[in-house]
Amino acid sequence: MKRKKDKQTEPYKEQSRTGGIIQMLLAWFIIPLIFAVAVLLIIAKVADVDVVQKAKDLTGSIPLLEQKEQQASKKKDEKILEERITALKEEVKQKEQQLQDIQDDLRKSDEKNEKLVLEQDKLQAQIAALKRSSDQTKQEIGQLVATYEKMSAKSSAAVIAKMDEAQALQLLSQMKADTLAAVLEKMSPEDAAKYTALLAK
Template sequence: MKKAKQTEQITNVEQEGKSGSFQKLLLWVLIPLLFTTALVLIIAKFADVNVFDKAKELSGNLPFITEKKVEDPVMGDLILEERVVTMQAEIQEKEAQLFKVQQDLDKSANENEKLLIEQEKLLDEIAVLVRNKDDSKRDFNEIVTTFEQMSAKSSAPVITKMSDAEAMRILTNLKSDTLAAIFEKMTPEDAAKYTTMMTK
């Protein structure tokens, strides 16, 4: 118990010693310094002297600060010039890219226009082909109708003189009774040939 009290007293004495040295520093150095500074500023104010301007003048006479002041505008100008050059180069690069994009756009527009013209031509050709197909279908239907109106005796020799493809096209579109009558008037070889082709 006594040891604990002694240890506690020693700790208190050490803390008082530390706080005492800080208080001494505060009392002997900082407070007089602050008081002196305030007194000098008040006197300078009544003497119409700007302390801050004087401090700038005095610091301007120091060698390392003077050299820095001399170099700063030059370095600043160099840095600005470099930035200007860099920005001009970037502007030229962007303009070149823009020009290329504009050229590509113009080229695409021209190609698109050509494709539209070609599409119109193809649509016109398709329309012509459809009309021709309709006309040929109408013509073919008229031919089939003609063969149906002809006598079997007259139509059989005509069909045998045609190419096989044309003959088959007509025979497959005739009515069955007309077809039977035409086969009766053909030679057995021709009738067998056309019958075999129709069944394939």
């Protein structure tokens, strides 16, 4: 019976021993340590010392923590660099697109200018041809006028009266004043009045 009682009290004794050890640790180490830290914090506050910054400085000088901070800083720098590179690539892409657009506009402008130059050349060629034609026509009219001036006024009047109005007007406008007067005199009064009115315009 006694043995059974001993067996039942053994776990209780072990529990009380471990409880006693914890209490002893609390009483001798942990509570005094907490008290000492509290006193030190109060002293630091009174002495105006930034305890948090000092702790950071102390932990920063620990090689393992310093290495971790360096790795974190390196990763942060790498991330910033990657973002910057991505932004620069995007900017380069935009600039290339702008350059391509400008080159397309220049090419279109060059094509338009080439067409305008060709058109200008054609127009200049047409103007030159018209000038030659005009000079030739003037020359021919001059020869006709000289021929009609050599004819008698009566014959000239009869031929001019049968001509196309525009041609007749061209001939009459190129004649000398006295020859013109003689030719108009030999025309019918209606034709003479018509050509006189046309010449006066």
